[in-house]
Amino acid sequence: MTTTVSSPPTRVSSPALPPHRFSTPPPPAPPPSKAIPQDFRSSLSAWWNNASYKEARIAEERLLRRMAMYEPPTPASPAKGWFGSGSTPTPGSQPETDSVGSAEQHSLAISTAESRAGECVSAPVELQGTSLVATLRNVFIPTPNPADAPAHPADQRDPSSPTSSTTSLGKHKSLNPLKRHSGVHSSSAQVTPTGTPASSSASLHTGAGTGADNGAESQVHGNEHARSHGAHKHKHKDYLNTLEISSPENAGSKEAVVVLHGYAAALGFFFRNWESIALSANSTGRRTFFLDWLGMGLSSRPSPSLLSSPSSSPIPRRVARAEHFFLSSLESWRQQAGLDRLVLVGHSLGGYLASAYAVRYPERVAGLILVSPAGIPRGPEYRKYKTTAEGGENEGSDDEAAVAAAEMELGNGNGKPEAKGEAKQWQENRQSFTRRNMMKFFVWGWERGISPFSFLRGMGPWGPMFAGRYASRRFAAQSEVDRNDLHSYIYNTSILKGSGEYCISHILAPGAYARIPIVDRIHHVKVPVTFLYGDNDWMDVDGGHASVKELSSAGNSRAQVHVVPKAGHHVYLDNPEETNRIIDEAIKALPMVSVAAAKSATTTSPAPA
Numbered sequence: 001m002t003t004t005v006s007s008p009p010t011r012v013s014s015p016a017l018p019p020h021r022f023s024t025p026p027p028p029a030p031p032p033s034k035a036i037p038q039d040f041r042s043s044l045s046a047w048w049n050n051a052s053y054k055e056a057r058i059a060e061e062r063l064l065r066r067m068a069m070y071e072p073p074t075p076a077s078p079a080k081g082w083f084g085s086g087s088t089p090t091p092g093s094q095p096e097t098d099s100v101g102s103a104e105q106h107s108l109a110i111s112t113a114e115s116r117a118g119e120c121v122s123a124p125v126e127l128q129g130t131s132l133v134a135t136l137r138n139v140f141i142p143t144p145n146p147a148d149a150p151a152h153p154a155d156q157r158d159p160s161s162p163t164s165s166t167t168s169l170g171k172h173k174s175l176n177p178l179k180r181h182s183g184v185h186s187s188s189a190q191v192t193p194t195g196t197p198a199s200s201s202a203s204l205h206t207g208a209g210t211g212a213d214n215g216a217e218s219q220v221h222g223n224e225h226a227r228s229h230g231a232h233k234h235k236h237k238d239y240l241n242t243l244e245i246s247s248p249e250n251a252g253s254k255e256a257v258v259v260l261h262g263y264a265a266a267l268g269f270f271f272r273n274w275e276s277i278a279l280s281a282n283s284t285g286r287r288t289f290f291l292d293w294l295g296m297g298l299s300s301r302p303s304p305s306l307l308s309s310p311s312s313s314p315i316p317r318r319v320a321r322a323e324h325f326f327l328s329s330l331e332s333w334r335q336q337a338g339l340d341r342l343v344l345v346g347h348s349l350g351g352y353l354a355s356a357y358a359v360r361y362p363e364r365v366a367g368l369i370l371v372s373p374a375g376i377p378r379g380p381e382y383r384k385y386k387t388t389a390e391g392g393e394n395e396g397s398d399d400e401a402a403v404a405a406a407e408m409e410l411g412n413g414n415g416k417p418e419a420k421g422e423a424k425q426w427q428e429n430r431q432s433f434t435r436r437n438m439m440k441f442f443v444w445g446w447e448r449g450i451s452p453f454s455f456l457r458g459m460g461p462w463g464p465m466f467a468g469r470y471a472s473r474r475f476a477a478q479s480e481v482d483r484n485d486l487h488s489y490i491y492n493t494s495i496l497k498g499s500g501e502y503c504i505s506h507i508l509a510p511g512a513y514a515r516i517p518i519v520d521r522i523h524h525v526k527v528p529v530t531f532l533y534g535d536n537d538w539m540d541v542d543g544g545h546a547s548v549k550e551l552s553s554a555g556n557s558r559a560q561v562h563v564v565p566k567a568g569h570h571v572y573l574d575n576p577e578e579t580n581r582i583i584d585e586a587i588k589a590l591p592m593v594s595v596a597a598a599k600s601a602t603t604t605s606p607a608p609a
Helices: 040-048 052-067 215-232 274-283 315-336 349-360 399-410 421-427 433-447 452-458 460-474 480-494 500-507 541-553 576-588 595-604
Strands: 120-126 133-141 169-174 200-204 238-246 255-260 287-291 341-347 365-371 529-534 559-564
Touching: 040 460, 052 133, 052 480, 133 315, 238 274, 238 315, 255 274, 255 349, 274 287, 274 576, 315 349, 315 500, 341 349, 349 365, 349 500, 365 576, 452 460, 452 480, 452 500, 460 480, 529 541, 529 576, 541 559, 559 576
Parallel strands: 255 287, 255 341, 341 365, 365 529, 529 559
Antiparallel strands: 120 133, 133 238, 169 200, 238 287
């Protein structure tokens, strides 16, 4: 007898809220989304009345309610006036201290940087027809110490040795999520059998770190880290914005599916995938989490000096330091969440970092699902950098070589067949004298760590309109309400204090190729790997095929590449049905393995050098 297995449903609309769904009245709806500014006057109004952190939280809540199947909020009556708003104009406030109060009749409690362990950003929400409960909260973590970064991204870590962040963690104790005390503590994102959030606390202490010595520069930055965060040794100030969707029966599971967004994005981008991925994970006994990377989205935003290096620094050190900022924070989050192993689903930069995490912490990864990942293939000006064990010499970057690489990639001189759709935008303009000089300026700024969001912040009242044109073009296939919410979400998270965004020039060279590509180190990965690309994707699918060959040569035959039709780089939004189906199959194919067995597999089956 043949058994038919169906994939979880993909949410494409927001049905009316069924009556009597909640034992208590649901929280009040956030204010409706605002139209995307089409001219300078409406852009000025949006900029003048904007409070970025608050607006981003409200946009996130609106996206969350799609998953929870709330009725769309009733549009508010537009106020008259030159600014197009009846509210009193107030300048934008800082993300670190702003919160949503009763503005626009929305009483959703927004957690801020002063909030402590276990406090929810929003109340737990039950998903109709399932046992799943969605909870949004901040999970507090130690601030990454750059002195712990390895000298080379591919330097192998001994899985049997504790990391610096591990040694700083004491035993967990139960804690009332609303209780405040003077000790250091961090929250774990768990769901109790009653559907209410539970939290745990860990006693932590600050230490010097046990990572590889990165020389005088790292020592200086390590001292800087200690000075900057020494005053906070009794409580963590950094946190990851975390959405958990789990069922009471799996609340104690030590394995979870963790979804990681890409550059210039946040966890709300996955609103077409939340339910499907959660149902897939739940069917295998796993919990599900969607995270904002440290320094991005609505997570805390520590100083970019923790990930940045001078452009003259050796390339491997620059890359390793930038990667460590994210990998260390993800590892700390895993510990605080009480998880042993992760199935990582990463898009774009999130796919790159998920792969790097799997190389650095192999015993903690059960599988990789890489959705249009960045940084996989070798670029046109590729250079092999030897690891510390190989005794390679490390040199700084070369601006002229970077210009040539960027011109090769952004022009049409790479010898590949003519691109189509989204990818064609990278090859439309031919080389010219003017373009060459513009490219030199671009590379100069890139190599010196100038963030593209610095320009958006500097645009002032033109910013909302500029971001709106991008959102309208990029998300044209989405509904008008979705585009409005995505515009608000993108713009307001992008103009917050610059932090994690500054990683991009350290990890990627001009032209979007990785300085130290994942294909050079993916042979260390011993778990199943699934690649997804859009058929109009500007990411190079050849990188996925090359990685599958590298994995096969290293003895890992559990890797495959999928090309999703009618999709560009944001595969999960352009074709959520097919994307969710492939992810569902990949999750269900992964067995639950203990950490001890995972460590044994990584130590008894070493990958070739």
